[in-house]
Amino acid sequence: MKNIYSNIFSFNKKTLNKTTIALGKGNVVALPTETVYGLAGNAYSKKSIKMIYRVKGRPKNNPLIVHFFNRKDAEKEVVLNDNFFKLYRKLCPGPITFVLNKRLGSKIHPSATNNMNTVAIRFPSHKIIRSVLKKISFPLAMPSANLSSRLSPVTAKDVADEFKKNIKIIINGGKSYIGIESTVIDLTSKPKILRPGIICPEKIKKILGKKVNIGKKITKIQSPGMLKKHYSPGIPIFLNQKLFNTNQAFITFGKKYRDRKNYFNLSKSTNLKEAAANLYEILRKIKRLKFKKIYIVKIPNKGAGIAINDRLKRAAN
Ligand code: TXA
Ligand code: MG
Numbered sequence: 001m002k003n004i005y006s007n008i009f010s011f012n013k014k015t016l017n018k019t020t021i022a023l024g025k026g027n028v029v030a031l032p033t034e035t036v037y038g039l040a041g042n043a044y045s046k047k048s049i050k051m052i053y054r055v056k057g058r059p060k061n062n063p064l065i066v067h068f069f070n071r072k073d074a075e076k077e078v079v080l081n082d083n084f085f086k087l088y089r090k091l092c093p094g095p096i097t098f099v100l101n102k103r104l105g106s107k108i109h110p111s112a113t114n115n116m117n118t119v120a121i122r123f124p125s126h127k128i129i130r131s132v133l134k135k136i137s138f139p140l141a142m143p144s145a146n147l148s149s150r151l152s153p154v155t156a157k158d159v160a161d162e163f164k165k166n167i168k169i170i171i172n173g174g175k176s177y178i179g180i181e182s183t184v185i186d187l188t189s190k191p192k193i194l195r196p197g198i199i200c201p202e203k204i205k206k207i208l209g210k211k212v213n214i215g216k217k218i219t220k221i222q223s224p225g226m227l228k229k230h231y232s233p234g235i236p237i238f239l240n241q242k243l244f245n246t247n248q249a250f251i252t253f254g255k256k257y258r259d260r261k262n263y264f265n266l267s268k269s270t271n272l273k274e275a276a277a278n279l280y281e282i283l284r285k286i287k288r289l290k291f292k293k294i295y296i297v298k299i300p301n302k303g304a305g306i307a308i309n310d311r312l313k314r315a316a317n
Contacts, residue, residue: 008156008170011128015171020135022169028052030145030159031132032173033124035095035182035197036152036280037159038142039167040067040132049111049141055166058148063113064141065097065120065182069133077106077139078119083187083208090207093125095178096199099186112141118188128173144181145170149230151280151315154179158284179277180307185212196307198276230314233283233294237316241295249291251282253299262291272304279308283315 009015019029023040026047031040039056041048043066053060068074071088078100087096099120102108106119113119121139124130133140144152145159145167153159156172183197185204192213193201204212235249244250247262253275255268264282266275286294296312299305 005157005160007165007168008160008172010172011131015169016131016135019132019169019171023048023132023136023138023140026051027169028055028167030156030163030167030170031129031140031142032126032156032171032176033129033142034126034176035124035178035180036154036176037145037156037170037173038067038129038140039145040129040140040142042136043112043139043141044107044109045138046109046111049109052141052143053111055163056143056146056148058143060111061114062148063116063120064143065122065184066108066112067122067124067129067133067140067142069130070123073133073139074121074123075103077103077108078121079103081187083191086207087185087187087204088123091199093123093130094199095125095182095197097122097182097184097195099184099188099194101188108139108141118186120184122182126173126176128171149232151231151233151283152181154280158280175281177277179280180304180311183307186215196310198273198304198307200303200306202303230317231280231311232315232317233287235287235291235294237294237296237312239296239312239316240298242297244295246293246295248293248295249286249289251286251294251296253297266299266308270300272300272302272308275299276304276308279311 026045028041028051041052097120102117102119146152154176156170159170183199184195186192194215251264253266254270266278299308
């Protein structure tokens with residue numbers, strides 16, 4: 001019998017080679033990161049960027065994050081500044097993305113950033129993506145490996161289910177342990193969080209020693225990816241619910257909820273990081289089980305809870 005996941009590969013020397021060769025030719029490859037799986041392509045190549053947008057069905061005005069091995073590689077492409085250095089030192093590699101001004105002469109293809117003069121850059125910490133970045137001589141444009149506006153994938157199988165055979169190489173790196181997309185912070189002027197993530201505003205404020213703004217109003221240019229409807233499982237979601245009596249899916253948080261067939265607990269120990277790590281996996285499971293509605297209890301709006309509530313609000317839209 002033919003393996004339906006013949007495009008999923010485990011990571012070893014041979015598949016690392018296969019991956020870097022494919023990327024070098026301008027093809028796209030799905031790779032694990034600590035946050036979510038990404039769809040990677042050469043950020044210098046028009047062909048790769050075009051393919052990423054086509055495969056995802058992503059609107060062209062939504063710019064991509066460009067991923068680097070380290071700061072030295074990034075400084076060829078963007079103008080680094082003091083706020084960046086402070087955050088980089090404490091948090092990188094890791095689940096945070098910085099929006100910075102593009103350097104004159106940068107080789108990043110303009111189509112990767114919708115011709116803007118800023119670039120979002122990230123230094124992922126997952127060891128597989130780091131091995132790939134170390135081996136190649138170009139940065140990777142890499143959005144989450146899902147169809148536009150759908151849930152981000154946290155396993156290789158999620159990616160294969162999403163794109164079927166449209167992606168030839170998916171590298172299996174186990175479950176993404178952060179489980180939610182990186183924090184995006186604009187550092188081109190006063191620091192401003194554009195997308196909350198596991199690295200919360202409090203933490204950033206502490207490192208920078210100053211106030212950080214949180215983007216509420218979503219402008220077209222600023223972060224088109226913060227489209228109102230996003231991260232959607234394609235099932236109606238009802239937020240801030242109390243215990244109720246139906247057989248619809250009920251997402252809970254904390255140990256007072258019993259185990260039932262239709263109950264899905266984000267974290268029994270009320271650990272918000274654990275809840276974030278479980279969120280997409282649980283939403284996918286509920287979808288697979290063909291529930292028609294999702295009810296979810298109120299999630300505390302602090303720390304990683306801010307990111308969870310952000311994603312839930314968008315998913316519910
Ligand atoms: O955790 C992550 O960040 C994952 C992994 C694969 O690295 N990637 C990811 O990429 O979530 P994507 O494309 O799904 O989300 C990128 C976000 C979008 O909201 C996009 O609008 C924003 O970053 N963005 C990218 N470039 C930007 C820029 N120059 N200015 C403002 N926002 C930008
Ligand atoms: Mg995405």
